[in-house]
Amino acid sequence: MTIRFDNRVAIVTGAGTGLGRAHALGLAERGARVVINDLGAATDGSGASESAAQSVVDEIRAAGGQAMAHGADVSDPDGVADMVTQTLSQWGRIDIVVNNAGILRDKTFSNMTLDDFRRVVDVHLMGSATVTHACWPVMREQGYGRVVLTSSGSGLYGNFGQSNYGAAKAAMMGLMNVLHMEGARDNIRVNVLAPTAATRMTEALIPADALELMAPETITPGLLYLVSEDAPSRVMLGAGAGCFAQTRVYESQGITLQGDDLTPEQVAARFADITSAEDQQELTSAFDQTKKYVSNAAMARGLS
Numbered sequence: 001m002t003i004r005f006d007n008r009v010a011i012v013t014g015a016g017t018g019l020g021r022a023h024a025l026g027l028a029e030r031g032a033r034v035v036i037n038d039l040g041a042a043t044d045g046s047g048a049s050e051s052a053a054q055s056v057v058d059e060i061r062a063a064g065g066q067a068m069a070h071g072a073d074v075s076d077p078d079g080v081a082d083m084v085t086q087t088l089s090q091w092g093r094i095d096i097v098v099n100n101a102g103i104l105r106d107k108t109f110s111n112m113t114l115d116d117f118r119r120v121v122d123v124h125l126m127g128s129a130t131v132t133h134a135c136w137p138v139m140r141e142q143g144y145g146r147v148v149l150t151s152s153g154s155g156l157y158g159n160f161g162q163s164n165y166g167a168a169k170a171a172m173m174g175l176m177n178v179l180h181m182e183g184a185r186d187n188i189r190v191n192v193l194a195p196t197a198a199t200r201m202t203e204a205l206i207p208a209d210a211l212e213l214m215a216p217e218t219i220t221p222g223l224l225y226l227v228s229e230d231a232p233s234r235v236m237l238g239a240g241a242g243c244f245a246q247t248r249v250y251e252s253q254g255i256t257l258q259g260d261d262l263t264p265e266q267v268a269a270r271f272a273d274i275t276s277a278e279d280q281q282e283l284t285s286a287f288d289q290t291k292k293y294v295s296n297a298a299m300a301r302g303l304s
């Protein structure tokens with residue numbers, strides 16, 4: 001099976017450098033027409049430059065591919081609307097949205113200003129929501145869409161000094177879960193990519209010998225599968241150094257307390273049972289969770 005993107009149109013945000021550039025080059029190499037979105041910001045989100053996006057467009061065109069640049073700030077609805085309008089007038093459709101643009105403003109929570117917290121949430125969470133929201137009606141109308149949201153180990157597992165970034169990246173899971181459900185009937189599939197790569201974002205944080213194994217190109221094959229015709233949906237794919245793995249959320253079987261036992265002391269006494277991994281389950285909706293609790297409670301009371 002060869003994965004191709006002929007006749008597909010993709011928007012890749014933050015594609016002027018790092019992971020976004022590698023994803024855009026990978027898509028273009030396999031036939032996609034690609035919008036290279038990039039504000040041209042520094043790692044902390046300051047500044048702007050048009051040359052970042054244009055240089056990747058030039059690279060794709062030099063290799064015989066099709067690309068256009070757009071410098072919208074992903075968190076600016078007007079700029080994003082303009083990007084969507086230009087994409088549609090140029091190529092008539094939008095099949096793939098890779099939400100990848102991102103910034104860092106690391107500080108311990110006690111030293112972090114709310115402005116730094118908000119800006120990181122704005123770029124990662126609101127930026128992904130803004131771009132996806134603008135493309136959503138187009139994908140619904142087409143009956144086809146592939147969306148990737150970029151998370152991070154920081155969001156899934158935590159990283160000291162990144163409360164803003166970790167919160168924004170964990171939100172990708174929540175957005176994916178709901179968009180997966182709402183997009184299914186229109187053949188829109190939504191996944192999360194959690195990369196770890198050698199880019200300007202990590203060059204000062206990870207030792208040089210590890211960075212050598214972690215080129216962005218070692219992640220892009222996973223991204224290309226997640227936006228392909230036969231993509232899965234609602235998968236959180238970890239990727240780095242050519243390693244690919246799935247992150248899942250499980251809920252323990254749990255216990256049911258009732259009557260005189262419904263006390264914090266019993267929660268403490270039974271905490272090992274509550275948190276036991278035996279018979280843990282992957283739930284597929286919030287409603288499943290409510291159903292499980294209500295049916296366990298009914299059973300404990302002999303009602304079912």
Ligand code: NAD
Binds near residue numbers: 153
């Ligand atoms: P990078 O800094 O090399 O690239 C990010 C790009 O996003 C830059 O070109 C920047 O100009 C652009 N950008 C920033 N703010 C923007 C905005 N508001 N609108 C449009 N473009 C904007 O970073 P990277 O390492 O390639 O990271 C790409 C994505 O992967 C980010 O979402 C990042 O959080 C995520 N990520 C990276 C790593 C890693 O190890 N590098 C790990 C986990 C997650």
